[in-house]
Amino acid sequence: MGREIWVLAEYEGEGLTDLTRELLGRAQAARVRDQRVCAVLLGSRLELLVEQLSGCGAQRVYVCAAGELEHYEGNVYAGALVDLITKYKPLLVICGMTANGRDLAGRLSARLQSPFLPGCLSLKPVAEDCFEVKRLLLNGMAVRTEVAGGEKTAVLAFSAGAGGLAEPEFSPPAEVVTVAPALPAESGVRHLGIRSSGFREVDLAEADVLVSGGNGLGNGELFGKLRELGELLGAPVGGSRVAVDKGWLPRERMVGVSGKNFSGRLCLAFGISGAIQHTMGIRDCGTIVAVNRDPRAPIFKNADLAVLGDVRQILPLLVERLKELGLRGSGVDPQ
Incomplete structure (x- = not known):
């Protein structure tokens, strides 16, 4: 099996976000030969989400479960992922351009000294372990074509619906790899709760x-x-x-x-x-x-x-x- 393309899964309650499903479909469409599409799941009480990821085309799911990961905190999540990325050396790490995704991607790129390509529109293989990426620049006024892949893991961030969506192809149940995340002794952040913004609930x-x-x-x-x-x-x-x-x-x-x-x-x-x-x-x-x-x-x-x-x-x-x-x-x- 060749190198892996990772998708950082986001979820709400007990369901994956539509953007996570979209990113898995995009990764499936871009992989070549024996490359493997993997999902990375951080949090607590993740059992129901693993099955959903398998149904969306993930061939392997890395599960990092800990009470400290129940709510997103950038420093804690980045620490756990840096340890994982360093060990497994994926080809690409793909996340969504959500509030958490943007924050986490920047932290990963800085800690790993890896390329970070935000605002991605498309992902297309051009050679073994090499991809053409189109992304927006200058507040959306220009589109730039770049190449990602190679020895250094690249971090890519996509927005919902950018460039269309390929349906994930059928695959057998995903292999589940349970990993013990590296967690800091003290995060310095305490979760107090979640409050509605007051805007209409309609998405x-x-x-x-x-x-x-x-x-x-x-x-x-x-x-x-x-x-x-x-x-x-x-x-x-x-x-x-x-x-x-x-x-x-x-x-x-x-x-x-x-x-x-x-x-x-x-x-x-x-x-x-x-x-x-x-x-x-x-x-x-x-x-x-x-x-x-x-x-x-x-x-x-x-x-x-x-x-x-x-x-x-x-x-x-x-x-x-x-x-x-x-x-x-x-x-x-x-x-």
């Missing part, structure tokens, strides 16, 4: 209608109007990278290659210029309505309906008009 990737905002809103106060619009339409609120970086939205609400993809029927985009990393996240949307005061905004090239005007005037008026019509959280027919 952006599952919604029919999306209300989205960007830098053109000007301030966090106007983003409050955007949330009000979302409540009136029964739609979740998303936004651009700039909106997230300015603290107007939590990172899990970012739309684009570095965040969530939206493939519903209607997207209302307010004050979003339309960088490629964002528009790729809504490329499968049925109808895009864009409001922007810049006639040269790139998002207008992707919009089905372009509204040229000041979003700071249009958005409050739209909210008031919908209230007059009595549309209060009952939702809207995207047709």
Whole structure:
């Protein structure tokens, strides 16, 4: 058996995330000859997840179970994985561009002195133990082609839905390798609990209608109007990278290659210029309505309906008009 391609599995409760399933399918599509696709599972009470990983195409599952791994803590997880990677020397380590994934990938790259390629769009074999990787640069304004593989383990991070998804091929039950993780004597971090962000529980990737905002809103106060619009339409609120970086939205609400993809029927985009990393996240949307005061905004090239005007005037008026019509959280027919 040749070298291994590792996927760092993420899960919620007792179920794998869709992104983990997608990454396993991507790894299966990219492997050649006798390379083996493996999943790495860290946490506690992991029994049900092992079977799910096998069904998604993992040929081997490395299980690191310990009470200290029940909740993600970057220093502890990185320590356990560095020990494992050093021992088994996988060809690639693939993770998702989630909050935890980005944090962990950076730590692994620094500790192992390994290449780190974030924002990956595709993975294609070009030679034995060598892969062509396309990834976004400059906040999504450019795409770069690089080569990963060889003697040094490379760390790759993919966003959900980037470049499509190959279905994992059928494989027999995965071999399970239980490993004792190397844990620090003291992590310095104590888990206190999990609290809801207060945003609508509807996942952006599952919604029919999306209300989205960007830098053109000007301030966090106007983003409050955007949330009000979302409540009136029964739609979740998303936004651009700039909106997230300015603290107007939590990172899990970012739309684009570095965040969530939206493939519903209607997207209302307010004050979003339309960088490629964002528009790729809504490329499968049925109808895009864009409001922007810049006639040269790139998002207008992707919009089905372009509204040229000041979003700071249009958005409050739209909210008031919908209230007059009595549309209060009952939702809207995207047709």
